[in-house]
Amino acid sequence: MADLTVIDDKAAWEARVDRLWAARPTRWRDAWHELTRNKLALGGSVIVAFFTLVAIVGPALAPYDYAKQVLSDTLLPPLTQGHLLGTDALGRDLLSRLLLGIRISMAVGLGTTAIALVVGTVAGMLAGYYRGWVDRIVGGFVELVWGFPLILIAVLLIGAIGPGLVGVVVAVGFVNWAGFARIVRGEVFALREKEFVASARALGKGDLDIMIRHLLPNVVGSALVMGSYYIAIAIIAEAGLSFIGMGAQPPLPSLGQMINEGSGYMLLNHWLSTIPGIVIVLLVLGLNVLGDGMRDVLDPRLKGTG
């Protein structure tokens, strides 16, 4: 009888559910532990951490103003005294521009992915949770966005907004949200039938509460794995858009802009493009490897299938 009394007590029942919820296997703690033991993830983390550090403190340590031109010192090769990476066609120190370029490219990658992550997660969660017409509308937008190449949509949007980094962030973020939406929608679609969601609903929890407290923690892992890939995609997209003159505007350097500026000198002064090109390769490789490691850790179903 005593037990029945306890069960009839809604507050006590909720407290018990909360205790059980808190006592569930600590996924994030386990994930962190596993992440540090995963060599792949560790390698990617080191690369990304290095470039993150460079992006944060690098520009402050730059030996010259990134825009300072010395027309008497153009096209100096790497390891020239006073210019570790040499100078570009306008006599600007390549190292100083590279340090700022890494910051700009990473900021664009993070900015676009943050937009895409938030918009895509919200849209995907609504679609997966409510299904029906909400799902059809979100799905329609996803199909629409995915029906065109990223660069084409970005060029159209930047054409309307105007060239520059803001345009790039908005345009690439606008396209990339669809990937997050699709993944999150699929996860939520399955999760909403689970017992813990049914229990929460039986307890009278609201839809918003269920989505935020019970579903979001279960999809955020997948979203973060996706995020690491999409940061890389955004960095490449920014490089491409800057290469065609729609991204960072001179004299501001981004990695793509630097490759563009050096492209006319590839045969004689290849370092102008190859150095920022190598940085992009390493950065994207680091992000992808980190993403693979995170996927192994956070999504055991896919472990080892990468």
Added chain:
Amino acid sequence: MIERSSQTAVHELVSQYLDGGLSRRQFVKGAVAIGLSMTTVGALLAACSSSSPGTSATPKRGGTLKEGYDLDFSRLDPINTNWYDPAFYAVYESLVTNDPSGNYVPQIAESWNVSSDGLKATFKIRSGLKFQSGAPLDAAAIKAVYDGIADPKNGSPLGSIWVPVASTEAPDATTLVINLKHPYFDLFNIVKTGYWDIVNMAFRAQLGDKYGQQGVDGSGPFTLTEWVPGSHTSVKRWESYPGTVTPFIQNKAKPYLDGINWLTILDAPQRAIQIQNGEIDTLRGPAFQDISRLQSDSNLTVTKLKEWSGYFFSLNFKRSDLGFNDVNVRQALSHAIDRASIVKALLFEHGEPLYGPITSADKSYTKDVEQFNQFDVTKAKSMLGDAGWKAGSDGILTKNGKRFAFEMIIQAESFNQQLGSVIQAQLKTVGVDLKVSSLDRGTFFNKAFANPDSVMFFYLWPVPIDVVTLFVNSVNANGKGPNWGNAVVPQVDAAIAAWQSAANQDQLIAAGKQFQLACAEQLPFVPVINRDAFWVSRKRVHGWQPDQWNLYPYYNDVWLD
């Protein structure tokens, strides 16, 4: 002995070498790779040398010339275009032209004379000429073109340099008379250009806005087949071309080429790579950093000519808040530009600083302009300070709470972008915040006429003072013409009037000097640099001869090995 199974490969190798698709070194490597001994390779090279590219003297008919062009294409309408492209030299002809020495020679007109008082020029027109559509090309047709240029409703941007013309007459089919308000010694320099090419005005009216895009009707040796802005323009041989009487053109009959395809390749280094790879046959304007490499390529011929055109940027006189209507402010900005360093760094010394409106290649050039616009940052800062501008916390000048910041539009092309960046950086050293906006060509011209703060431009004209007057004449301000800076400078207008009424060569030179000094001092625009003109062709191309006096080469004599 060459194995029979290797014969095909050898034939292909030899053929590619003769076509210029392989260098000597590549040929040797290829021959060794297919198993030939060095003795055999030497024998083959010796045999090839007797028929190597460029040595054949007999023109061959056929083939399509592929030319890399450094700009996007304007509409092929002489009367209403901002720019005339090489295709104008293929589809149109003008009354007269220049030979490679600069003499006026016949084209549509076979002879001419100017009255002793300089007020009447009479041209004898070749009889029996037709447009490509079959319509007659006679004196009346030419009169219609020239009257069309003068008629404001046709929107010619060049009306202001046709002002000295009082009227035109066509008393009979082969006589054209141009009556002048006053002597106009420069008349021939005007009518020889692409803007005065002869077009069938009836056909033009029929096509309306589509003229020059979907069709043209000229009298040149080729007819338009396709005009695709941003991509290419193609022409094919006009089989009914009656031939030419122009003396320096050796082929008096139909052209040898089946057609010409001009490809827009805005990236200069890309043009150089494409001609080295044999993807194009000729090009204009390689990147300056590539010139020495191209000159050392045995498959290519590089022609260097003195350029008569230059880069400048305008400062909109209507921006009185920035002091652009104050000559001291304009001079201060000009003193901030280190032209000599730009020539060294960006042009690799293939050019010269521009202190006045025209280049030293022109016969009326005066060195007196070099007293102006010398690089002097201290003087620039001092002059700006005298004008009331003080440095703000970020180093940018301010006056009455207004930052010294403005926008310059440039064409989206690699060299323009570099030059824009340099000007931006050099102006920043005196506290000016310049934003450079790189625009495609169509957008650029639309915006240039929409009252921008500043326009950077490369004028291209074989007789520069004429074209420069367009950019500085006050009658072309306020959207009425290409005086994009809305410059109104009485000294400059007076010099233009003197230029346009010069009755002889001496008066023309004197007026030219007056004009240069007025422009160099008053700065209706800020001159920057002049670059040398470079043309490159593969050895298989014959008869393609760029010269100093014509903007582009004629194609009548061109043939391909």
